[in-house]
Amino acid sequence: MRSSLRNLATAGAVIAFAVSTSVFAATVPPAASGAPVPLAETVPSDLPRNARPTHYRIEVTPDAQKLTFSGTVSIDVTVFTASDALTLHGNGLTVSDAKLVAENGTVTALQTSVDEKAQTLRFAAGKAIAPGKYRLEVTYAGKIGTQPSGLFALDYPDRRTGKDVRGLFTQFEAPDARRFVPSFDEPSYKATFDLSAIVPADRMAVSNMPVKGQEVLPGGLKRVTFATTPKMSSYLLFFGMGDFERTATKAADGVEVGIVSPTGSGAKADYARDGLAQILPWFDDYFGVKFPLPKLDNIAAPGSSQFFGAMENWGAIMSFERILLLDPATTSPSGKQSIYSVQAHETAHQWFGDLVTMAWWDDIWLNEGFASWMADKVTDHFNPEWNWKLNGIDGREGAMALDALPTTHPVVQKVRTVSEMEQAFDSITYQKGQAVISMLEDYVSADTWRAGMQTYMRSHAYSNTASRDLWAAMESAGGKDVDLIAEAFTHTPGVPLLRVNVSACADGKTRLDLTQDAFSLDPSARGGEKPIWPMPLLIRAGNGEPMRHLMTSKTDSVTVNSCDAVLVNAGQLGYYRTLYNAKALDALVSSFGSLAPIDQYGLLRDNLSLSLAGYQNMSAGLRLLSAVPGTTDATLAGKVVGQWEGVYGLLDDARAKDRIAARISKTWAPRLDKLGFDPVAGEPLTDTKLRAQLIDTLGSIGDKRVVAEARRRLQGLAADPKSLDGPLKGTWLSVAATNATRADWDLLRGQAGKATSFVERQLYYTNLGMARDEAIAKDALELAVSGTPDATSASQIITTVGRAHPEMTFDFVRAHQAAIDGLIEHSGRARFFARIVASSTNPEMVGKIEAYAATLPADEAKPVVQALTGLKERLANRPRQRVEVAAWVKRAR
Structure with missing residues (x-):
């Protein structure tokens, strides 16, 4: 109750602030003026550039039961050069009639041909x-x-009857609006859209x-x-249809924000709705441009995807239900x-991506990197007790883990094919x-940064940009050397390493x-010439004022x-x-x-990674990990416990595992004893989350009591x-499932x-894949292809089995390739x-993965090749890591 009241008070203060300052948020006209011009040759395109759309009138009639739809589209186009044909995108569409109507009313029948x-x-x-x-009328x-691409159907149990019902949704990023309507389906072909749909009256x-x-x-x-x-x-167009309900409120900027969810969701949508009303005006103020649509909905879709969790359709975000609706029976503290941070990410896209859009997929990071950054900023602002900035360290580490492999790529990457578009959404982006x-x-x-962002938004609203446009805006706002630093870090792949040799202090100075x-x-790959990055350093000695150095x-x-x-x-921002x-x-x-939590966590993660890679002994990282006491801040404690679980997972020697487990239990079991097994009314969310992490880690290392x-x-x-209902349901299920008997x-x-x-059904199904017992895990794989679980749950079972049994899972998937391809969008x-x-960590997997990668086109194989490279890295480093960890834990007892 204390946390809820504190959040409510904060929300009230923010709303008052937004009202008092909203006059400073510019309202940009709904479309840029000027006559259409051909797409610039500098922007990649699959289309001939001889025409450009300005407006679409689309009407669709879906048949949800037959899984088909019919449609008509009328596209206002400007033709720039004489040609005998117009070429648009279309995928899986059958055209029955097409004609071209000139301004003077002349009608020309068109013949349609398809290039699949x-x-x-x-x-x-x-x-x-x-x-x-x-x-153009088609x-x-x-x-x-x-599967979640194009116009797709999801079946889910009706909350009132328990019987399965069907909802329809769309997912068009990157190249799938063309599955819904013949279109100029590239980001630089912006246009306005009129959409109508003929649907069941109920x-x-x-x-x-x-x-x-x-009508x-x-x-x-x-x-x-x-x-x-x-x-x-x-790609930002959206259509959804189903037995839905909507709860809405007016945000402080006058925009109506709503959550659309399966009928019967009730109060489960309230947390997301109230968060959306809080986030939107804050972004208005930050960007200096008011959200230009009259409403912003977030639509809850049952299910999941191997590709994405939510999508930023302008004015109609779509999120999978598990990360949008707060269900007291199943929603964990994390x-x-x-729910808050993902919605913040998608809301940030309403400006960075929707209002201003990258010209081509090479710069998709302009959408995703900035949305992630803004999401963390607003989440931390409204939830300071979460210590959310520590998540930035996890993000950095996730990126570096991929960026330090030979298969890395620049942030600004070359994208030319559809498959390359689909693979561009990774942790580097x-x-x-x-x-x-x-x-x-x-x-x-x-x-200065905010001033540059506001200039960028006002200058490029309703248009398309490249990274250099942003750097120019920052330089104009006074951001010295931004272009120099940004160009290096976004165009040069890899992770800089700074070797620091600190000399003995003399006369009160240290060199x-x-x-x-x-x-x-x-x-x-550690020899030879390396790039030189312009590196912004923030150096602090003790508790003194930090010194900047480029x-x-x-x-x-x-x-x-x-x-x-x-x-x-x-500060851990480099x-x-x-x-x-x-x-x-x-x-x-x-x-x-004496270090701040952000520096403690950043320093220990950095040194663990250096140790794992062999730049220093594992003892260096483990010393820092051990330096965090069991009484530390709850957010930092949870993250440190997770790192200990990772260290335990490195080992294969039973005696070494027992020793590290005993060390973990000695430090962290007392913290769990203090918290207790069950949430306490009114406790901070961070305590509930720490409890979950402690149970998970102690259960993972085999703590008999847990x-x-x-x-x-x-x-x-x-x-x-319902006996397990509550914020720890998933945690207890995970521990029980990992150690499951038949x-x-x-x-x-x-129970599934x-x-x-x-969400509950998928929670049970996913946990069916957790078992360490190999025979039970094999049965879970068989269940996944039996047709009993829905497709998204089945794919989740398989990936979960792969955590503990990767080799068996890989062989099973290859043996059932056709069936499993039907469970996952391409x-x-x-x-x-x-x-x-x-x-x-099985060397036999190298040849198997190589053989599988060879069956894929090069532009589709990228994630598989990255996985192969990661396996080779583990094979090279794991033996040394195990020896050094075992030696350290033996000495440190």
Whole structure:
């Protein structure tokens, strides 16, 4: 109750602030002025550039039961050069009629041909089409998929009856609006859209804009017509239909915000709705441009995807239900935080991505990196007790883990094919992009950065940009050296490594000799010439004022007026690894307790990674990990416990595992004893989350008391299916499922069949794949392809089995390839395979993965090749890691 009241008070203060300052948020006109012009040759395109759309009028009639739809589209196009045909995108569409209507009313029948590989439709006139304005009218039909791409269907249990019902949704990023409508389906072909749909009269239809009108039709149908959208890219169009309900409120800026969810969701939508009302005005103020649509909905879709979790359709975000609706029976504490932060990410896209859009997918990081950065900023602002900034360290580490492999790529990457578009959404795009932005903002100052952002938004609203446009805006706002630093970190792949040699203090001064290198997880790649990055350093000695220094050469030296321990990456916003000499690291270990939590966590993660890669002994990272006491801040404690679980997972020797487990239990079991097994009314969310992490880690290392408690609670489901309901339901299920007996597993399977909500059903199904017992895990794989679980749950079972049994899972998937391909949308298949083998340390898997990668086109194989490279890295480093960890834990007892 204390946390709820504190959040409510904060929300009230923010709303008052937004009202008082909203006059400063500019309202940008709904579309840029000026006559259409051909797409610039500097922007990649699959289309001939001889025409451009300005407006679409689309009407669709979906048949949810038959999984088909029919449609008509009328596109206002400007033709720039004489041609005998117009070429648009289309994928899986059957055209029955097409014609071109000139401004003077002349109608030309068009002949349609399909290029399936290029995903295009060619509309041939049989004669020259003169330059001018036309209306292209097409009648067509398509298929409704069962995987999240294009127009797709999801089945889920009705909350009132328990019987399965069907909802329709769309997912168009990157190249799938063309599955819904013939279109110029590239981000630079922006246009306005009128959408109408003929749907059952008892169903709700939702799109980017509010409903403009409804018309009753024969046969229990209605025509729903939506208001015209602003000028936008085709991939941002959205349509949904189903037995939905909507809860809405007015945000402080006057925009109506709503959550659309399956009927019967009730209060589960309130937390997301209230969060959306809080977030939107804050972004208005930050960007200096008011959200330009009259409403912003977030639509809850049951299910999941191997490719994405939510999508930023303008005015109609779509999120999978598990990260949008807060269900007291199943939502974990981290799940509650995800509801807020994921929604913040998608809301940030309403500006960065929707209002201003990258010209081509090379710059997709402009969308994703900035949305991640803004999401963390607003989440931390409204939830300071979460200590959310620590998540930036996890993001940095996730990016560096991929960026330090030979298969890395620049943040600004070359994308040309559809498959390359689909594979561009990785941790370098998201997390490295976010880390670079955070580093640049810190370097130029938050005020200067914000001024540059506002200039960028106002200058490029309703248009398309490249990265250089943003850097120009920052330079104009006074951001010195932004272009220099940004170009290096976004165009040069890899992780900088800063070697720091700290000399003995003399006359109250300490000299730091600095050398640039490149951090690599591949020992064979550590020689030769390396790039030189302009590296913004923030150096702090002890508790003194930090000193800024821009290092632009391979070697440099800095003198600080102190004899205290020196931290080079103070605040942890620099995207580089810092390798200290032994004396400097000893000093940091000795003063570790005086560091801020962000520096403690960043320093220990950095040194663990350096140790894992072999730049220093594992003892260096483990010393810092051990320096965090069991009484530390709850957020930091949870993250540190998670790192201990990772160290335990490195080992294969039973005696060494027992020793590390005993060490973990000695430090962290007392913290769990203090918290207790059950949440306490009114406790901070961070305590609930820490409890979950402690139970998970102690259960993972085989703590007998925790495992026994998990099994006891699992057995309680037989008598009372709601006995586990609460924020720790997933945690207790995970521990019980990991250690499951056959009877435990059968009980879980029975509960999955009885579940009355999709999220609960998927929770049970996913946990069926957790078992360490190989025979039970094999049965879980067989269940996944039996047709009993829905497709998204089945794919989750398989990836979960892969965590503990990667080799068996890989072989099973290859043996059942056709069936499993039907469970996963095409864009997610390569990543699905990569996840399966992510924990493998079996050398026999190298040849198997190589053979599988050889069956894929090069532009599809990227995640599989990355997984192969990661496996080779583990095979090279794991033996040394195990020996060094075992030696350290033996000495440190």
